[in-house]
Amino acid sequence: KKKIYSVINQKGGVGKTTTTINLGTAMAACDAKVLLIDMDPQGNLSTGLGVPPINRATGIYNILTSNKKIQDCLLKTEIPNLDLVTANDDLLGVEIELSSSDDRALRLKKALEGVNNYDFILLDCPPALNIITLNALAASDGALVPLQAEFYALEGLSQLLKTIKSISSTVNSRLKLSGVVLTMFDKRNNLSVQVEEDVRGYLGGDVFLTKIPRNIRLSEAPSHGLPALIYDHKCTGSKAYIDLAREFLKREGWK
């Protein structure tokens, strides 16, 4: 039975897309069958996996607004066990287009019900709390929260946790916080160390032990259309995402 996760944080630029791509790739390398879904009109996940804009004509927009099946929209990537549903800027119109339909928050959940050939599905969310992230959370078993080790990012965490709690007590009772992962962490920098202390003090075991360090190779990889794990599997960023995948799969009880 598949497990669905929203990679979510309304704070911008905290590493949601980078985490979705590299954690997804590392899990696929552990023989899990993984589907990544780009939920962001910017389409960064699609770019990071090398899909040019002309190949994004059908994707998540069609799934949310018409009854197109996931199976009809997904693309195979060059990475074994890893498939992708792309996004384009048609998504910008979704909030208005769905505003009058009763099941507007449950479109993705319904579309994913018929999909059964994956072990894990990761949803890369935009930096917002809107109808798109609502669809993601309503469809998910867990919320995976990348947290940049910076002050503004820490401040937004309590608003996000409140939103996750309210979704799980209304629209989706199976939703839980799967964990918070510290990103762009620099152990020489007081702010990073301080944020880690604060968030472990506040959330304890809900914070992954694995931290993702700031590593330039992670931000170079997207310009080659490759996950960092393929672009440079020896760099500290790739190693950290492999560790994160192991820790994540263990926590989720994967073989």
Place this chain on the structure above:
Amino acid sequence: KKKIYSVINQKGGVGKTTTTINLGTAMAACDAKVLLIDMDPQGNLSTGLGVPPINRATGIYNILTSNKKIQDCLLKTEIPNLDLVTANDDLLGVEIELSSSDDRALRLKKALEGVNNYDFILLDCPPALNIITLNALAASDGALVPLQAEFYALEGLSQLLKTIKSISSTVNSRLKLSGVVLTMFDKRNNLSVQVEEDVRGYLGGDVFLTKIPRNIRLSEAPSHGLPALIYDHKCTGSKAYIDLAREFLKREGWK
């Protein structure tokens, strides 16, 4: 006569809030009368200027959804010549609340018509292209675009420039691109250098000569509720924002 600018980029975490606070403070130090408006439900601008959440009860949400006047919502900061309108998470409901009203894109423009005691107004936008950023662009003379020197950020630039052009040919004919400012720039890093070459090649004189370097003091300042210019006026980040203010005021023909 006042000039209004949207500090905007739908890519998250590129330095919009950091630029609004520090450019605004540097302009106020040059004796310009400046109003900063927080347009983001995260309220990072309000935090960065030291306003605790309990003092954000009335702000931009009230201006957009009821006919509260700007003069009734603004707060004086401890910085001479710098005032602030705060934001809170009530803003999350604005997209739906305004969806049925005809003038939904022009609420801010109308509210700002009656405000005449400022030289410059800066609007700190959320990382999205939605009704909030539409209100900001519809009310603005110019769009100021912070651009993180990274691949995903560069990729989103053309979508943003398209949006600015389409707003200026429909809702607001006076809107122009005021300039792109490179942020978190690291001259030792190839990616930064490459992005600068690409964007200057593509946009020429529309890119400010001043670049904002990556500087940890800029990200420490918000935890003290102070602009970096006050927290540490000697650091490279503060100096860069002072240079940016000079360049910006010169381009805009300020005394």
